[in-house]
Amino acid sequence: MKGKRSRTWSILLILTLLLMGGCSRPAEEAQGNTEEKLLVYASFYPMYDFAKNIGKDKIDLKLMIPPGVEAHDWEPTAKLMGEMEKADVFIYNGLDIEPWAEKMTGSIENDQLITVEASQDVDLIKAEEHEDEHEEEEEHGEYDPHVWLNPMNAMKQAENIKNAFVKADEENKDFYEANFEEFANKLRALDEKYKQELSNMKRKEIVVAHAAFGYLANRYDLEQVAITGLSPQEEPSAAKLAEITEFAKDHSLKYIFFETLTSPKLAQVLAAEVGAETLVLNPLEGLTQEEINAGKDYIAVMEENLAALKTALGE
Template identity: 50%
Template sequence: MKKNLKFTFCALAVTALVSAVVLSGCSGNTAAPGASDTEPVSNTAAVSRDEESTGAASPESEEFSAEIEAEDTDGQKLKVMASFYPMYDFAVKIGGDKAEVTDMVPAGTEPHDWEPAATDIKNLEEADLFVYSGAGMEHWADDVLASLETKRLVSAEASAGLTLRPGHSHDEEEHEGAEEHAEEEEHDRGQFDPHVWLSPVNAKKEMENIKNAYVKADPDNKDYYEDNYKTYAVRFDELDQEYKDTLSALPGKSIVVSHEAFGYLCDTYGLTQMGIAGLSPDTEPDPARMAEIIDFVKTNHVKVIFFEELVSPKVAETIAAETGARTRVLNPLEGLSDEELKNSADYFTVMEDNLKQLKAALE
C-alpha cells in the first residue's frame, strides 16, 4: 500500500549535488565530505522556503510534497461502521489496531426500530467497511446501501451462509385483521428470526464473514486479520462447549424471555423458549397471550422469568407475581449500557453471564 519515494528522493539528491558543485566552483570553496547527504526533513523544509520566496513550487518540489503526503496517509486506519453492538464488537476484535470502528446505535438504545440519521448516512459514504448482521435485523440496510454514491465501501452481511429460523411469531397472530404488509417489508420485518449471534456457533461464522470483508477491504493486512480471527475462533469453540456441558446436565429445559431472541441458542442446546413479545420487544401481550404464558410457566415448572435491560420489566414482573417465579436478566446482546461498556463487557463476558443465569433458572 505504501508509495515508493526512492526514485523521487534520488532525483532530488542528484539535483542538490549538482547545485552544490556549481556553487563551490563559483566561490572556490570545496564541499566537506558528506555534505550532499541531505536528510528528508531538510529537503521538506527547503521546499517550503523555496515556495515562500518564489510564490510557486517547482515540479520537483510538487512531486516530492505529493509523495510525502502519500507516505503520511499510508497506514491510516480503516474506517468501519457497525450496525449495532455485536457487529461492533466482532469488528473491533478482527480490526484491532488497523481499524477505527463506530457503533452506529448509541449505547443503551434498542436497535430493532432504530434508523440511521443523515449524519449516519454521511459516515457510511466516507467509510471503508460496513458490517451488519442481516436477516432482517437492520430493516433499513438494503435501502440505505442502494442509496449510497460511494463505490469504495465494502459491505459485509455477517449472517450470510447461515441457516435461518423462520420468523413467524405470535406478533402476526395479534395483527391478523391488519392490512397486509408489502412483500419487501415482510422480508425485512419477520420472514426470518434475525438473532443469529446468540448461538456461539453462528457468532463464530459471523465473525469469519467479517474477517473476510476486512481482507477484501485491506488485502495487505490479510495475515493480521486471519490471526485475529483464529484467536477468537478458539474462544467461540470453548464457549460452545461450555454451554453444551452446562445445559445438557440441567433438568429444566424451558425458559420464558422478554422477546423471542433466543431461538438459535435454544435450538443449539436443546431448550424451548416462550417469548412475552415476539421477535421484536416493542409489543405487549394481550390477555389471551398472557394466559398462555402463565399456563406455560406452571406446566413446565418455570422458576425464572427473564427480562432484558433495554426493555421494561413490567410484564415480566407481573407474570412472576402471578406464578410465584423470580425475575432475572438474560441479555440478548442487542446493545450494552454505558455501565457495561465502562466495565469492559463484551460478547464473551455477557454470554458467560447469560450461561450463569440460565444455570440458576434451570437447575
C-alpha cells in the same frame, strides 16, 4: 579573515541543519501516515464486537446505534448517512433487524463501499408463528434474525466480516486471518462451555421477554417460551399472557427472564403471578454505556447469560 571564514561556516552549518530539519519532518509525518486504517461502520453491538476482534488497531470502527438504544426501531440520521460516504466497510446483521440498511446503502454515493450482510450462509430458523393477527405484520420477516446468540453462528458472522476486511485491505490478510482464528477459538470454547454446563440441568424450559433466543435454545436443547414476539415492542394479548402463566405454573418455573434495554414490567407481572423471581437474559442487541465502561463484550455477556441460565434451569 580567519574570523570571517569561521562565521561563514557557522552560518552554513546552521542553514544546513535547518534545511535537514525541514526536510525530515514531512518524511516523519509521511512515515506515520503510511498505514491508513479501514473506516468501518457496524450497525449494532454484536457486529461491532466481531469487527473489533478481527480488525483491532488496523480499523477505525464506528458503532452506528448508540449504547443503550434498542436496535429494532432505530433509524440513521442524515448526518450519519453523509459520514458513511467515506466508509470502506459497512457491516450489518440482515434478516430485517435493520430494515433501514439496504435502503441506506442504495442511497450512499460510494462505489468503493464493501457491504457485509453478516448473516449470509448461516443456517436460519423460521420465525415463530403467533396467534395474534397483528403480530404477523410486526415480525421482522420469514426468519428469526437473532443468529448471533448461537456462538457457532457468531463465528460464521465473524468469518464474513473477516473476508470483507481482507477484500478491502489485502496487504493485511494474515493479520485479519490470525485475529479471526483467535476469536473463533474463543467462540468454540464458549460453545463447549454452554454444552457441558447446560447438559445436565433438571429443567429445559425458559420464559423470556421476547423471542430472541431461538438459536441459543436450538443449539443447547432448550425450550423458549416468549412473552412477546421477535420484536420487544409487541404487546401480547391477554390470551397469550394467560397461556404463558399456565405454562410457567405447570412447569413450576422459578425464574422469568427480562432484558436490559426494554421495560421489565411484563416479566415482573408474570413472575409475581406465578410466584417466580426475575433474572436478566441479555439478547446482546446493544450494551449500555455502563456495561461498555465496565469492559463487557460479547464473550463476557454470553458467560453472564450462561450463569443466569444455570440458576434458572438448575432449580
